[in-house]
Amino acid sequence: MSADNLLEMVLTVPLSKITQDYPFCKDFFLNLRILDVDWELPLEQALGKTNEEAITDFGLDKGMILRDFCQFLETFGNNSGKNVDIKSLTITGGHDKSGSGEIAQWTASVGEIISIVGPTGSGKSRLLADIECLADGDTPTGRKILVDGRRLTDNERFEMDGRLVAQLSQNMNFVMDLTVKDFLEMHAGSRFSKDVSGTIDRCFDCANELAGERFSRDTKLTQLSGGQSRALMIADTAYMSSSPIVLIDEIENAGIDRRRAISILARKEKIVFISTHDPLLALSADKRIVIKNGGVSKIIETSTEEKGCLDSIEKLDATLFRLRNSLRQGQEIKMETVKDQEN
Numbered sequence: 001m002s003a004d005n006l007l008e009m010v011l012t013v014p015l016s017k018i019t020q021d022y023p024f025c026k027d028f029f030l031n032l033r034i035l036d037v038d039w040e041l042p043l044e045q046a047l048g049k050t051n052e053e054a055i056t057d058f059g060l061d062k063g064m065i066l067r068d069f070c071q072f073l074e075t076f077g078n079n080s081g082k083n084v085d086i087k088s089l090t091i092t093g094g095h096d097k098s099g100s101g102e103i104a105q106w107t108a109s110v111g112e113i114i115s116i117v118g119p120t121g122s123g124k125s126r127l128l129a130d131i132e133c134l135a136d137g138d139t140p141t142g143r144k145i146l147v148d149g150r151r152l153t154d155n156e157r158f159e160m161d162g163r164l165v166a167q168l169s170q171n172m173n174f175v176m177d178l179t180v181k182d183f184l185e186m187h188a189g190s191r192f193s194k195d196v197s198g199t200i201d202r203c204f205d206c207a208n209e210l211a212g213e214r215f216s217r218d219t220k221l222t223q224l225s226g227g228q229s230r231a232l233m234i235a236d237t238a239y240m241s242s243s244p245i246v247l248i249d250e251i252e253n254a255g256i257d258r259r260r261a262i263s264i265l266a267r268k269e270k271i272v273f274i275s276t277h278d279p280l281l282a283l284s285a286d287k288r289i290v291i292k293n294g295g296v297s298k299i300i301e302t303s304t305e306e307k308g309c310l311d312s313i314e315k316l317d318a319t320l321f322r323l324r325n326s327l328r329q330g331q332e333i334k335m336e337t338v339k340d341q342e343n
């Protein structure tokens with residue numbers, strides 16, 4: 001379900017009804033030790049009747065709980081049920097910020113990785129948002145997104161809501177006292193994955209491979225570093241989500257093996273869109289969409305020459321990574337730190 005629809009549901013639907021569709025959401029309240037809620041009311045009204053102190057004890061207010069609950073449902077959302085099978089997305093061009101037309105039409109097929117590049121403010125996130133909401137001429141860009149070459153009916157859009165697109169979360173900073181193991185178990189459970197324990201193992205191993213520094217199953221989510229939680233989200237998207245489309249908005253500087261991450265996601269027969277300023281990510285893609293002033297101005301297929309640059313770029317990147325770490329740890333920089341990566 002899209003973030004807007006989730007919020008509307010949370011504001012209007014009684015909690016008892018939400019827990020029917022999302023049984024695991026009781027854990028959210030257990031976790032906050034809010035046990036005396038009136039399940040027959042929507043969350044906001046129910047919070048109005050709970051003991052104010054129980055909430056402030058956690059350093060929270062009602063607005064934060066509303067927001068966290070939406071984020072919780074989004075993360076653990078029920079994207080089980082029928083899998084959505086699609087082969088391609090076609091983007092019919094709209095207009096840039098000055099109203100001039102952009103590239104008329106282009107198609108992305110399952111198995112493809114597509115990077116989106118362009119200056120800050122040029123409209124990369126906007127393109128991802130257009131894809132997420134399956135724009136139908138109803139966004140500031142006027143784009144239309146076709147699935148398998150055709151417009152979806154309102155009914156089909158509604159049916160697919162939440163199952164077509166996985167948005168890789170930027171962070172998992174909702175207030176939850178979960179360990180990595182709890183998180184994976186809950187997530188697998190909420191999605192009726194068949195081989196639950198196998199999926200959890202694969203997901204955990206993959207996240208650990210992607211993260212530079214290792215973490216254990218008993219690590220609390222709140223203790224994960226930025227890189228570790230990003231790695232966990234990527235593994236989670238690859239192994240637990242059946243959504244055929246994955247959107248990633250700028251994951252650089254996360255201290256993870258990005259080339260690996262991208263290839264793991266792509267192996268799962270998805271269409272991966274990734275907005276980035278990172279040469280390593282941009283060139284790992286099959287093609288890149290260049291955004292200028294809000295419009296798609298160019299589409300470049302990654303050439304063999306460009307692919308051939310990846311190994312050298314990775315070495316440069318590793319050197320810079322080491323330098324940053326040395327600086328952070330207050331060390332002095334030696335010529336060897338810069339040089340020894342060159343051979």
Ligand SMILES: Nc1ncnc2c1ncn2[C@@H]1O[C@H](COP(=O)(O)OP(=O)(O)O)[C@@H](O)[C@H]1O
Nearest residue numbers: 095096097120121122123124125126140141294
């Ligand atoms: N074609 C367009 N027409 C009008 N506004 C646009 C268009 N493309 C992007 N914008 C707006 O420009 C702003 C910056 O876009 P954004 O996608 O956040 O840039 P980026 O992610 O590249 O930094 C946003 O408010 C976005 O809605």
Ligand SMILES: [Mg+2]
Nearest residue numbers: 124125126249
């Ligand atoms: Mg952006």
